Amino acid sequence: MRNRVTDMFGIEVPIFGFTHKPEVAIEVTNAGGMGALAASYYQPDELERILTDMDEKTRGRPYCIDVLFANKVGEVVPLSDRLKALPREHIEFVEKVLDDAGIPPLPPEVEAEMLREKPPGHGHTEEGVLEVLEIVVKHPQAKFVLSAMGAPPAYVVEKLHSRGITVGAMAGSAEHARKHVQAGVDLIVAQGSEAGGHTGTISSMVLWPEVVEEVSPVPVLAAGGVGSGRHIAAAFALGAEGVWCGTIWLGSSQSELSPGMRKRFIAARSQDAIQRKYDTGKPLRGLRSKWTDAWDAPGAPQPLPLAGQKLLVAPALKRLELADAADYMGYMSGQIVGRIKDERPIRDIMENMKSECLSVLKALGSQA
Known part of the structure; x- marks a missing residue:
């Protein structure tokens, strides 16, 4: 060509x-x-x-x-200030979703590494x-x-x-x-x-x-x-x-997907790629999961603006990744x-x- x-x-x-x-x-x-x-x-x-x-x-x-x-983008806040910078309602919601799913907390060494990295957003x-x-x-x-x-x-x-x-x-x-x-x-x-x-x-x-x-x-x-x-x-x-x-x-x-996530992508239908704001605070199309279902459920809080939502969910997404909880992991995905x-x-x-x-x-x- x-x-x-x-x-x-x-x-x-x-x-x-x-x-x-x-x-x-x-x-x-x-x-x-x-x-x-x-x-x-x-x-x-x-x-x-x-x-x-x-x-x-x-x-x-x-x-x-x-x-x-x-x-x-909104105000970018260090991960160390997460608890005081975010609404308590949102933090409690995320923790409940992970606890109900039996997702282990972050290992201390992983949490320390995340604190040293660039702030979410x-x-x-x-x-x-x-x-x-x-x-x-x-x-x-x-x-x-x-x-x-x-x-x-x-x-x-x-x-x-x-x-x-x-x-x-x-x-x-x-x-x-x-x-x-x-x-x-x-x-x-x-x-x-x-x-x-x-x-x-x-x-x-x-x-x-x-x-x-x-x-x-x-x-x-x-x-x-x-x-x-x-x-x-x-x-x-x-x-x-x-x-x-x-x-x-x-x-x-x-690709970057784990074997479990790759199986989900191979099994997915076009309509399983949905557009939501739950990972970044902006409309993002990704694979539907138990994580997105929890945010779609009645009583779930509204997503925060970009920097705030990324600050909120960064530890949660890392916990899901380490647990290889494929059913809760969505990842970006188009309808293709x-x-x-x-x-x-x-x-x-x-x-x-x-x-x-x-x-x-x-x-x-x-x-x-």
């Missing part, structure tokens, strides 16, 4: 693989696409080690870094993102930085451009896309509401051509419900010049989860997407 996006980055196919797992980003990159690593949650020294390893294993190929420039702040970017600019193969929750400030765009880095931003509406372009970004990711993680309310079929028309001639990647070659062909038909995929990689044994039927290597997923897209485009060409 050759178009403006492949030429922009020197990649073989315009498939961008969003992930929290460096190994997945490496596999997508080495398969001819571009891996996009979510970097906002890593500690600075940890991120430096990860990017150094990615540089070596991608053998000179470019990769993407995803950051979170959230417009409204810090990675969404401008300060937190700038800390990440200070490390990213030291790695020449990090050719693309995407802002996933809002437009990056113009001065950040200028700084990245001065280092030869392409800048993109994710948009859930044509209005947001226009603001991103006004901030100077080079590429827009139009994310439909079917996507996993933080999403808007407009579906991909409607959103993609709206954004393409709004920001032309700026190139657009299509996101939200992409997990096959047919989806890529549809994105091309609607004016996009590439795709941004996330959920489809989670069924792979190379219904297509995950088995464990497959990332390379196989990429090759199937490429070959199916080519077959569909040839078939459509012959029909025309």
Whole structure:
């Protein structure tokens, strides 16, 4: 495949693989696409080690870094001040959910480590993102930085451009896309509401051509419900010049999911990917679980704003992870989860997407 996006980055196919797992980003990159690593949650020294390893294993190929420039974060409070900073009603609710489920408390050494880390929500702040970017600019193969929750400030765009880095931003509406372009970004990711993680309310079929028309001639990647070659062909038909995929990689044994969670993803239906605010305080689509059911039940408190909700649930989510309580763990998931039927290597997923897209485009060409 050759178009403006492949030429922009020197990649073989315009498939961008969003992930929290460096190994997945490496596999997508080495398969001819571009891996996009979510970097906002890593500690600075940890991120430096990860990017150094990615540089070596991608053998000179470019990769993407995803950051979170959230417009409204709220006050970021250290985890040590959690009890006095949060409403008692919310703390008691979370503790009851975990106690009723028999989830053990955090081991002292894990709690001590969490207290030393960046406060929950810090990675969404401008300060937190700038800390990440200070490390990213030291790695020449990090050719693309995407802002996933809002437009990056113009001065950040200028700084990245001065280092030869392409800048993109994710948009859930044509209005947001226009603001991103006004901030100077080079590429827009139009994310439909079917996507996993933080999403808007407009579906991909409607959103993609709206954004393409709004920001032309700026190139657009299509996101939200992409997990096959047919989806890529549809994105091309609607004016996009590439795709941004996330959920489809989670069924792979190379993903960040535990074996128990991977089984849940393989068994999940599309309607099991629901949009709630319970993990971050902002609408986030993830897999339904006993955790989300508890928050949906009558009498549950309303979620707090972003920084407060992350402060509230951070210890709880860590407890669930350590207990491997798969029934209570949701994880971010798009509605494309219904297509995950088995464990497959990332390379196989990429090759199937490429070959199916080519077959569909040839078939459509012959029909025309």
